[in-house]
Amino acid sequence: MSTSSRTPSGASMRTPRRKVAGLGSARSGTGHFWLQRVTALANIILVIIALPIVISMAGGGQEAVLSTLRHPLAALVLLLLLLSMTFHMRIGMQVVIEDYVHSEGTKVLALIGNTFFTIAVGAAGAFAILKISFGG
Template sequence: MGMRAPLKSVRGLGSAKEGTTHWWYQKVTAIALIPLFLIALGFFVSLVGAEYTHVRYVLGQPFISLVMLLLIGAMFYHLKLGLQVVIEDYIHTESTKVFLLLLNSFLCAVVGLASALAILKLALGG
């Protein structure tokens, strides 16, 4: 028989040729999150104890709004990729896996868009 597995038992279980891309996206978003988070943290620390109107004014500034939008986009995309890996690795029932993957994508998109809309509302003076 040898060391080779019968073709019928491995068909469809090979590489999907997407693992490297997924891994790179996770690493790139992780690296992008470092400076974005530090900038946002600096702004938030500087706003501790500030009046509500001042906080709205600062978060409405174009640079800060841009940083926040980039942070939100990178953060929720990174979250989606990370949870996808966990679901694919540790959930073995196919129907549960598909449901959780769809739920992961949906929730990350909805919460990310809601956060982005809140920032845009501040930035555009709404």
């Protein structure tokens, strides 16, 4: 700190905001917070809609499951649920990694792995639902 930012008595003239400037983003956590809450709400709504679909397939054979999943509305609901849940999972794991992994290199690798894993899970699930839905 330069001597010009101090008073003759030695007290700092820097404001509290100036003291923390450059130490990280203030407000970036708010977007994550709300995005996590919105995806949680979407998951609740989609689970409530998907539950009767899944229950109707319980106890049925493979043909009953395939017949149900070939209906466009059932496939759409399950696809939206899968994508919403994987996105919510990615956000939640990102917060855990950022909070509890302290080594920068490990943190970056974990965040990259988290993103690739959720994309792989979402893509594999979406592929399976779409393949069944289109009769493949």
